[in-house]
Amino acid sequence: MEEVKAKVLEELGVLRRGPAVEGAGAVLSGGHGVLRHVPVWAYENPVFAAPFADDGPLFDPEPPERSPEEALAATRLPVFLGATRTPLLDAALARRDAAVILLDPDPGRMGALLAGFPPRDLAARGVVCVQGDALRLNPPLARLLPEKLFLKMGCPEFFAAPELLQALPEWVRAVVEQIEFLCWRHRIYPVSGQFNSRGLPLRRIERGLFLDQQHHAYENAAALASQGNLRQVRDALKGVPAILAAAGPDLAERAEFLRANRDRAVIIAVNNALKPLLALGVTPHVVVINDNSLAARVSFEGLDRLPETILAAHCLSHAPTELFGRTFFFGAYKPEVFGARPVLRIYGSVITAAFSLARHLGCPTCVLAGVQLAAADPWRLTYARNSVHEAPDSEARPLVHRHPQLYPVRTPFGETLYSTLNFRDAALWFLDEVRATGVRCVNLSRRSILLGPGVEFDENPRLPARQGLDEALRALRGLPAPRADKGKIKAFLARERAAWANTAGPLDVLLSISGPEFVKNGMDVLEQLDRGNVTYLVQRFEDFHNPTFHRLVFEPKEPDDRERGLRLYLEAVRAMSLRFMSVIDRGFAAL
Structure with missing residues (x-):
């Protein structure tokens, strides 16, 4: 009963x-x-x-x-x-x-x-x-x-x-x-998170793409027409183990394992691990990026061309296709213009994108190298040497058990490490994903918070010898790009350029006046731009400071505060519009 x-x-x-x-x-x-x-x-x-x-x-x-x-x-x-x-x-x-x-x-x-x-x-x-x-x-x-x-x-x-x-x-x-x-x-x-962190205090406005995503949508338009679609490589490496490399502080300790197993497994590096790996003499087979922020481009700056490395890039991320032997895009953005692409299951950290990519390629086992998502320093995450985030440990000070101290995590080996909330949450999400998918997962580092049910620890797991991996990867690099309708892409860019020109042009006139007429018209324009996602975009534009704008416009204390706030906002919108037009023009030239 x-x-x-x-x-x-x-x-x-x-x-x-x-x-x-x-x-x-x-x-x-x-x-x-x-x-x-x-x-x-x-x-x-x-x-x-x-x-x-x-x-x-x-x-x-x-x-x-x-x-x-x-x-x-x-x-x-x-x-x-x-x-x-x-x-x-x-x-x-x-x-x-x-x-x-x-x-x-x-x-x-x-x-x-x-x-x-x-x-x-x-x-x-x-x-x-x-x-x-x-x-x-x-x-x-x-x-x-x-x-x-x-x-x-x-x-x-x-x-x-x-x-x-x-x-x-x-x-x-x-x-x-x-x-x-x-x-x-x-x-x-x-x-x-980065989506709204620069928009405080939050108001009721339209929120679509944020600025960095919009920039990359225009920047990648030509590449989306000429490069690969991740759909083309589904199960292309079925049965091949994957080594997922991140820029954790102990990555250098894994260099020997990586070199010894480069012909036994496909090495998939997150974008921030690329420079540290190259400095260790390890060239990854694949690099993956899903960070949409403009700042992520620094992880590729100053590098020589990598003709034997594949880039797997989110369509709204920085994708330096000229640096790699082949690029395959993933992620959904205007499929009616650019075609449909796979959407990888991703959350919180690019290592989840590497894991999802390995599954997409058909890899039954994932070995984690430099995937720690934490450090011994309670005040600052530490990274591998030559990483763009490399920094010395902070000075010792008493723990406060709250912000700005990092979040403490007890490892299965009894050691306390410290992580950001984002990384700890991503680790918990990853462990759920491993358990749900049944993929075998091995972490080379015991000083990691990515250990638990489904993720075992082994500093030197044995990977079986494998023939033909180089040939399989060469075949992937040689895949032709899917046919793209360049006419649709050009029409899309033309419409977008016209929209930004129609935004910037009237602002020249409005910004030339002042006083009550400017404030009245400025508030009307603000209401329109709030509904059109423009306000959301401009919140991340250069040094635009949304709290100052909000205080001046919606909580004015001096007679000219509202005019000052509107002028700051409209000048930023105008400059952003011109920036987008310039990026679109470069896209046109590349098509």
Whole structure:
């Protein structure tokens, strides 16, 4: 009967069952208490805590100590660790404005608790229960707890049974970290990441491509017509192991392994690892870039041509095709103009793009070299020598356990490393992806946060000898480009150039006047540009400072503040329009 009820709960989406957890049989007899810990977002820059011009905060960087009842009243997303019926849990389940998450590593306890509730009643209240090991669910917890949950309900508050915390402290810590990073991923990162980080305070404007992406869309137009499509190489290296190389601080220690196995595996380097690898005498077979920022181009500057290396580039990233023997583009952008391309599963770090590319090529095994995503320095990430991010360690100082200190991560070997929130989240995403795909993954470094279920550690894994890898790669470099309709691309560029000319031209006239007429017309133009994605684009243009613009235009204190703010904005829009026209002209010339 209990198994029947469990199946009903699963079908209703209330219950998820993970594998058993060793040591999960602790008897729970007490109540739930507030879990005292430093939340993930304490390590986020507090400038993003209240990023909106007209809305509430995203998170509390320094949450106060509260009683269990006060903490429950302050959250709409209570998470209970330990399936024991307590007045606090009953109070949470009685709320209609909250979504309750209940986790317990012991299936027997969870079953006994759920026996006292009608299944459909739990489903109607939005309750999610996970029994067994929530860290080894397949599909993972990340797909069980949707983005909208954190956007609508806000940050979670955790309530733990003391006996469970004492019996399985590492399980509790890891589960809390997983859920908090899912909240950070969906609620905070879209603001603190590069997409919106220069747009504070955020207003209600149209947001499409950001400036760097738009620039690369124009810059790559001719190359998209003449270079390869990643679709052409699907399963082209089926059965061949891949070595994924990143610019972690111990990359030089992996040089011998890389040299010894270059003819046994395809070496896929992330763009920032290219210069360090070349300095070590290792030329990668493939380089992958999915960073859309303009700053990423520095990773290719000053290099000689690499005719035997393939570039796999996102269509909205910098792609110096002249440097490589062949370029294959991926990513979706205006398929009606440029044709359809594969979309790789990517998140947070370019190493996820390298992993996704290896899967696309048909590689069953991925070996990670220099993939650490962390360092021993609590204040600054360190990178491989000759990396564009290479920097000395910072001076020692006491830990503060919040921003600007980096986030601490305990490795499976008991060492504490430090990482950015973005990299730790990317590592958790990667581990979920490895488990879901079943790809064998080996990390050469024990000083890495990319270790765990699905990623084993081995400093010198044996790769079988393989014949014909060079010939297979030569064949890939020789693939002809798919046919492209250059007429469509030219028409697209012509329309875009005309649009920017029509933006810049009237601004010359508007900027020539002043006073009340300028302010009135300027506010009208601002409203139009807000709706056309132009305001979003200009927020990342050169030294344009959106906080100053917002303060002057929307919170003026002096009579001429609004005019000053509008002039700063419109002059930047005009300069950006001219810049885009210049990039488009170069694209025309290359077609």
